Amino acid sequence: MTSLLLPRLKDDCDVKSGVAGVWDAQVPNTFNQVASSLDYKAPGEIKNISSVPTIWARPLSVEMALHNDKYPIREQIIVQWQGMLTVLALAEVRGFPIKAQLLELGAKKDTNNFARSLYELLPDDGNSIYKFSNNKNPWEDLYIFTWDNSPVGMTSPSTLVVPAEEGIWNGLPWWNSTKMRFEPVHQYLNDIEKAQLVFWLDNLKTEIGKHQGNARAVNTIVGLIRDFIGSLSVKSLPDFQLTSNTTFFDVPLNRGALAGMNLPVKVQWRESNVRVIPSMNKANVRPLLIVDKEIATSWNEVLQNIWVHEGKTLAALRPEDIERWNKTKEVICLASQDLFLPELKFIDKEGILPGALLPDGAHSLVFKGQHITPLIPINPILFSYFTPEDLATKIIKLQLTRNSSGTSLVRVTLSIPLYGVKQGQGSQNFYVHKEYPLLEENIITEVPVLEIWPNFRVEGWQEYYGFYYDAALGEDTFQVSFPAAENTHSFKEGRDAYQVVHLEEFPSFIDCKDIHKNTIGLILLSTPQQINLDGRWVVGVDFGTSFTNIYVNKNSRVVERLGRENLHRKVTDVAIDTRFPSLFEFFIPESFIPVDKPFPLSTVLTTRGKTNAREEQVSPIFDGRIYSPNLKGFSPQETWIKTNLKWSTTNLTDNELFLKHLALHITALAASNGVQEIQWSLSFPSAFSLREQNRYAATWGRLLINLGQTTGINHVIPERPNYFRTESIAFAQYFAEQEKGCDLVGSTCIDMGGGTADISIWENDKLLHQCSILLAGSELFSQFIEMKPNFLKKLDPDIKDINVWERLRGAAFNAKLDVWMRLEAANWLENKRDRFEEDKEFQGLIRLMAIGIAGLYFYIGQILFVLSQEGKYSRDEITRVYIGGNGSRLLHWLAEGGEFTRHSEINGLFNQMMTVSAELADTEEPTRLSQNPKDEAACGLVLRTRELEGLGNRDPIIAGEDCIISGERFGYQERLNFRGNNVTQYEIPSLGQLKLFLDAFHIGLDDLGIETIKPLEKYRVKDPGSEYNVKLWRATERDLRNSLNAIQGNIEDIREEPPFIMALKALLRVLGREWAGK
Structure with a gap:
């Protein structure tokens, strides 16, 4: 098949043919006539036609295409033209590597032959959209554009820009490198870029109208710009700006209407889409x-x-x-x-x-x-x-x-x-x-000993220590680096390598290293629970010659010997015979000896593995630690063992190191229990001279000031005579106060429904307090059955639509269950309950109910305590309790035989809960003599007479648990007398009272010999570090936090609820899910 090099002319062509091989002069419009007369219908890819016999062929072809709507490949040329305009418009936004160079042919023609040829063949300016005031042909001054330093196009007074026919635009998204041409730009621009392009084109249109160009030509180009704008489908224009860089393209584009292309759209800084969103x-x-x-x-x-x-x-x-x-x-x-x-x-x-x-x-x-x-x-x-x-x-x-x-x-x-x-x-x-x-x-194959102490977080606490011991494993294990360690002390004893570090924050990971110090992996460390501080302890220190004993008065309620509490984070699992000795000798023991009664502890210091710090720069842990000796391993003859710390006048540094570590250890235990302030109370022997007394007091004064700066706890320095006393006075104080106690009693009414329990407390016919508590049938029973509907079918096989129950939630479920309770529960309790006495699921259910109701009694006890504190309740017995309402029938579920009476053993547990929280006795308690040798002086240091205070005439609810409402703190014994109008944040920072209650609940079961209610199998009383306890309280705190997040807004729109009750309900939900296997 014959293929023509050029397309033939249309039959109605009005261009006159010349003689073959002979140049023929024609008017400029001839090129347009030729273009309009081309009959171009070739199949396949469309290629630009550049056979116009002139050195200006490309710009003239583009001119013909844009100014002649019958040009055969006009649409393709428009795409190329739009593509180049888009490059100029978005040059700064996209960071395009496009530059320009000015070419002045009039100035070059006399020195450059090619320029002279261009000048002599200048195109006609009939289609120019701008004129020069000096009648200079606008084609004389042109700009050449380069992309990555290679020419890709030029300007034209008739078309603004002329993309080179085979320019190389590598990296430009709308450049098709295979076909060597622009693609339509629309699919390569986001909505903002399209709007920016429209903004720029609008500005270009305005500029074109300022330069007295050929009216028809101007209308044509402006029309093409309008068409381009319309194709972008931009509905609104934000407030964009042009760049302020007038030489963005290296030279200013300032010839006529070309000035409209001189300033690209200014890059608009936007939020990074690829910015990591941190925790x-x-x-x-x-x-x-x-x-x-x-x-x-x-x-x-x-x-x-x-x-x-x-x-x-x-x-x-x-x-x-x-x-x-x-x-x-x-x-x-x-x-x-x-x-x-x-x-x-x-x-x-x-x-x-x-x-x-x-x-x-x-x-x-x-x-x-x-x-x-x-x-x-x-x-x-x-x-x-x-x-x-x-x-x-x-x-x-x-x-x-x-x-x-x-x-x-x-x-x-x-x-x-x-x-x-x-x-x-x-x-x-x-x-x-x-x-x-x-x-x-x-x-x-092996891991080192890795420990962190203490394992908690407290605001302001900056005393964290890390420990590493490789057990002489060398290359069989890994080395470590603790991130952000303030001080690192690495040392060796023989083949054993150790590292002790001090950090100001609990580390989030440990960087594991090889022998070349290259990171080989990380150990992630969970963030310890944040402890919010609000308690107050009085700490009595009886610094003895052989033993040192500590007693604490906790919030003026509990006086006891300082107990054992493991504050270690054991990162690696290493054999006890490796781990324990290394901690005893080089770090902080996990527990002192004997484990069951760590206090009083031996007054012994070890300096093994100390640094080379000068005497005035030594620090606890690094240079000296409390040493807890055992009978077999204690070697007091070793140079690093320090004794006689109390009386010696030659080892004052050792004395201070011992006291510093002791104070730090006590402070850590206090912080772990939510203590915000410690009032230190010290004893000294009467035999101390005045100088020794002053020196002892000054030592404590210095170390407590330093501790206050690094622990976030307020340390009150002891002063005479109340908190800096002789050992003999402290001993006598123990006997003076240990026998004292005041029991207060009253009458309580509880109207328990499905949603609330309405409580009123009376004495001598006088109303002392009333409140409505969101703890009743739905929280004490319904929610548990909703969590495990199949259990209801187990209780009552006659239920056939259990699949319907499983789909119900909230109020809908409660309503259905209420019907069953009304029609069937009494019969079930009378005839079937006894069959389930030994059923573990049933035992679990009534345990949940018992915890909930006992918690309510516990809160009533808290109210009684506050009323006693306020002087409103003056009797010395706990109240009788009268309970009614629809929800009160739940008590039958807890009673043996399915019938609750005054003889039901659960009565004793309820009374005990009130007794514990109210600090009032159910029966008279005998006086008790001390049987704790070495406890008297330490205990006497912290004993104080309790005083009651009134809270005015208002009767807000009583918190029952410490809380913070929009920055305003309330203690658990305080009323929620919130002074603000809006609640923006609600915090219950610790669950101290709830934990006290749950311990008391289990203690009560045991003390009273109650058999119908079984204790939580894995729960450990007074053992907050046990695995189950830790998980239980963590889950409870999370559930509670989820509830508190919803308490926001105007105070008038928020139903008041005691924080203790909210915490108790969170605990019930957690235990309920555990019971339900969820």
Whole structure:
């Protein structure tokens, strides 16, 4: 088939043919006539036609295409023209590498032959859209555009711009490098960029109208611009600006209407879509930007829709931008793969890191049939942005997989929350992963001893210590670095390597190192529970020659010897015969000897492993620690063992080190119990001289001032005579106050319904207090059955629609259950209850009910205590309780035989709950003599006479648990006399009273020999460190926090509820879910 080099003319063509081979002069309009007469219908790809016989062929072809609507490939030329205008408009926004050079042909023609040729063949200016005032042909002054220093186009007085026919626009999104032409720009621009382009085009239109160009030509170009604007479908224009850089393209574009193209749209700084959204308590950190083009793919967005920083999008981002930003340190830019470590090291044992926080999937990892424990292979920088809990539960996921050859791999996936493209309506996750082969050479066979003390968080507490001991394992284990350690003391004894560090914050991870100090993985550490301080202790210190004893007066309510409490975070699981000796000799013992009665403790100091600090710079833990000797291992002859600390005048530094560690240890125990203030009370022997007395007092004064600065606790320095007394006076004080006590009693009425229990307390026919409590049938029974509807079918097999019950929630469920309770419960209690006496599920249910009702009695006791404190209740007995209402029938469920009477054994438990919280006795208590040798002086130091105070005529509810409402603190014994109008935040910082209640509940079951109500099987009384207790209180605090988050707004719109009751209900929900297996 014959293929013509050029298209033929149409049959009705009005262009006269010349003689072949002979040049023929024609008027300028001839080119337009030729273009209009071309019969171009070739199949396949459309190619630009540049066969116009002139050196100005390309710009004239573009001119013909734009000014002649019959030009055969006009639409294709318009696409190229629009593409180049878009480049100029968004040059700053996208960071395009486009520059311009001015070419003045009139100035060049006399020195450059090519310029002279161009000048002599200048096109006619009939279609020019601007004129020069000096009648200079506008074609004389042109601008040449370059892209990455290669020419790609020029300006034209008739078309503004002329893209080169085969210019190379590498990297431009709407440039098709295969077809060597622009694509329509619309699909490559986001909505903001389209609006910016319209703004720029509007400005260009305005500029064109200022330069007296050919009216028809101006109308044509302006029309094309309007068409371009219309195709962008922009409905509104934000307040954009043009750049202030007048030489953005290296030279100003200032010839005629070309001035409208001189200033690109100014880059608009926007919130970075790739900024990491940190955890809530990590707000004040330098922005971390994750740079990865896969983000756009992951979010189903185009690159230009993903903003990075300073107005740059992923489409416009260049390596030099990242380098500049990282140098300025305004932000941190990381490639996604930089979030991973190069290798995965792992320990070939399961459960070897009991104090660590393992990410999701870590427990499922197996190598050669053995469960393993990984060191987490992530960049430590992530801990600056996420809490360990967020990392472990939301960010990091580990999954065991295999490659095509069967090699075991661990896929580590990071779900990084980024700001996203939802305009602040919620973050968007970006998922990135790396696969690590499980290799024999990456096995770690042994772990060192790793400890952190204390294992809590308190605002202002800056006394954290870390400990490392390699047990002479060398290369068989790993070394560590504690992040943000203020002081690090590393030392060796023989082949044993030790490290003691001081930190001002509890570490969120431990950096594991190889022998070359390279990071090989991380150990995540869960954040200890924040302890809110509001209590007050009086601490009595009887500093003795052989033994030192401590007593505490807790909030003027409980006086007791300081007890054992493990404040260690045991990070690694190491054999006891390795761990315990290392802690006793070089760190802080987990417990003193004997374990069951740590106080009084031996007045002995060890300086083993001390630093080389000067005497005036020594510090506890690093240079001296309390030593708890055992009979076999105690070697007082060793140089590091220090005794006779009380009386010696030559080892005053050792004396002070012992007291510093003692005070720090006591303060930590106090902080762990929520104590905000410690009033120290000290005794000294009468034999002390005045100087020794003053020196002893001055030593305590200095160390307590320092402790106040680093622990967040107010330390009240003891003063004579109340808190700095002789041992003999303190001893006598013990006997003077230990026998004292005051019991107060009254009458209480409870109207218990389905939703509330209405309480009134009376004495001698006078109303002392009344309140309505949201603790009744729905909370004490219905909610538990709702959690486990199948149990109801177990109780009553006649229920056939249990699938319906399972779908009901809240009030709807309660209503259905109320009907069953009304029609069937009495019969069930009378005839069937006894069959379930030994049923564990039933025992669990009535235990829940008993805890709830006993908690109500406990709160009534708290009310009685407050009323006693206020002087409103003056009797010395607890009240009788009268209970009625629909919900009161729940008591039958708790009673043997299904019938509650005055003889039911549960009565004793209720009375005891009131007695515990009210500090009033049910029966007369005998006087008791001390049988605790060595306790008298210490105890006498903290005994004080209790005083009652009135709270005025108002009758707000009584808290029952410490709380903070919009910054206003209320103690558990206070009334919620909130002074504000709006509640913005509600906090119950600790559950001290709830824990006291639950302990008292279990103690009561045991003391009273109650058999119908079984105790919580795993709960340990007065053992807050037990695994079950810790989990229980953590879950309760979380559930309570969820409830408190909803308490906001005008005080008149919020129903008052005692914090103790809210906390009790949270506990019931947690225990209910446990009972229901949820």
